[in-house]
Amino acid sequence: MKNKPFIIFYILVAYVFVQFCWWGYHIIDLNRQVFELNVTLEDGALSGNLGTDENKRLLEEKLEKRKWMVIGEGSVFALLLVMGVYITQRAFKKEVDLSRQQRNFLMAVTHELKSPLASIKLYMQTMQKHDLDDQKSSEILENVLNETNRLTSLVDNILLSSQIESDNYLLIxxxxxxxxxxxxxxxxxxxxxxxxxxxxxxxxxxxxxxxxxxxxxxxxxxxxxxxxxxxxxxxxxxxxxxxxxxxxxxxxxxxxxxxxxxxxxxxxxxxxxxxxxxxxxxxxxxxxxxxxxxxxxxxxxxxxxxxxxxxxxxxxxxxxxxx
Known part of the structure; x- marks a missing residue:
């Protein structure tokens, strides 16, 4: 299946996002439980004490700060995750496209090499098997020359492309x-x-x-x-x-x-x-x-x-x- 790598990639991305949301929920829930426990302890230890309401208020403020701290850190993490996914997806798609283009290139080169070679072989076999007049022989040789020029042009382009890729092409x-x-x-x-x-x-x-x-x-x-x-x-x-x-x-x-x-x-x-x-x-x-x-x-x-x-x-x- 051509799209299998993309499907696996997106499944992993979805899994990471689900895990991230689950982590955020548990962190917030844990803070809530700690808050409730502290309130209970304060109520038990300071029963009748005038400072109890003030302690509750301080605990509530602390809980609120922790909640927003988790949300802030989570937002930054989510943003980095989204950016990472986007960059990775672009690079991944570029590699897939390049791989497809290289495959098409190899198929095209194979075809363009086989076609003139097959033609040249056929022309030579014709000249070998038949006693042709000068005009017909000249026409066949002209066709062979055309096919040879095609091969030369193709090979020149491939070699030039290789020199370009390796930075070995020098202008004179x-x-x-x-x-x-x-x-x-x-x-x-x-x-x-x-x-x-x-x-x-x-x-x-x-x-x-x-x-x-x-x-x-x-x-x-x-x-x-x-x-x-x-x-x-x-x-x-x-x-x-x-x-x-x-x-x-x-x-x-x-x-x-x-x-x-x-x-x-x-x-x-x-x-x-x-x-x-x-x-x-x-x-x-x-x-x-x-x-x-x-x-x-x-x-x-x-x-x-x-x-x-x-x-x-x-x-x-x-x-x-x-x-």
């Missing part, structure tokens, strides 16, 4: 021609399309230079475009724009897909996170691309924004300082 800055880099990547997407029915338009300003890590910029552009294409509907367009502003370089990718709800906009950059809908489940992905993207952008002192496209879809905009 150099002068990067972002215009040439972006155009080369888009040309490659055109030659080896992720989705045949999704077209990519471009508006790339010429000779945009940036002091940055070349591999990081390459990963940023690839992940942005790949994400936009994968989650686009058939017969739609993805627009990639590279422009400059006041001492900044702006890379914008607009798609016409299903879009991202406001509730999920802040989550899509989390490691392993994937949207919980049918179209996402049918789309290949590991939940690493946008996580890596945000990290690399922030390492360069930049920012990334996510807004809605009109009439539908999403707009990812990366802003990097060119100074």
């Amino acid at each position: 800055k150099e002068e990067v021609n972002m215009s040439r880099l972006t155009n080369d990547i888009l040309d490659n997407f055109a030659l080896h399309p992720v989705k045949e029915k999704v077209s990519i338009d471009r508006n790339i300003q010429s000779e945009v230079m940036l002091s940055a890590d070349f591999n990081a910029m390459n990963s940023i552009v690839i992940n942005l475009v790949d994400n936009a294409v994968k989650y686009s509907n058939d017969a739609t367009k993805v627009l990639v724009e590279l422009t400059t502003g006041d001492s900044e370089v702006i890379l914008t990718v607009k798609d016409e897909g299903q879009g991202i709800s406001d509730a999920e906009k802040s989550k899509v950059f989390d490691k392993f996170y994937r949207q919980e809908n049918e179209s996402t489940r049918k789309t290949q992905g590991t939940g690493l691309g946008l996580y890596i993207l945000k990290y690399l952008v922030e390492q360069h002192g930049g920012a990334i924004s996510l807004t809605d496209n009109d009439p539908k879809g999403s707009i990812f905009a990366v802003t990097l300082s060119s100074s």
Whole structure:
């Protein structure tokens, strides 16, 4: 049962609260009994003494003070208990969510590794068993190259994610021609399309230079475009724009897909996170691309924004300082 840990946790919390209330009741009842006993002793020892009423009054005041002392201490204890439960519950839920995301990630990686490997094996067996003409052989080799590129991209993302987690990723800055880099990547997407029915338009300003890590910029552009294409509907367009502003370089990718709800906009950059809908489940992905993207952008002192496209879809905009 998936919710068993939560059920056990809440049962224990309820038990602690019941025990706390029971303890408070007994403390107050014990004070009452002590008060009654003291009154009885005072009545017996000071029978007829004019000071008896005064002693009773002092005992009553003492009882009242003890009662409020117990209530005060109990309230503080209850507050600390509630805070502890809240913090523990949040941490517990976070761990459960992370565990689920890691499990989904492993399943996704397994699928994404098996799929291209199976395709490559099938293509190679076809070439081995049949005497194909040059055109057919060329088509098969092209498909093998596409599947190999998929594997390379997946492995690169996994290795990069591991380096990020262990703080071993180092930026090596150099002068990067972002215009040439972006155009080369888009040309490659055109030659080896992720989705045949999704077209990519471009508006790339010429000779945009940036002091940055070349591999990081390459990963940023690839992940942005790949994400936009994968989650686009058939017969739609993805627009990639590279422009400059006041001492900044702006890379914008607009798609016409299903879009991202406001509730999920802040989550899509989390490691392993994937949207919980049918179209996402049918789309290949590991939940690493946008996580890596945000990290690399922030390492360069930049920012990334996510807004809605009109009439539908999403707009990812990366802003990097060119100074």
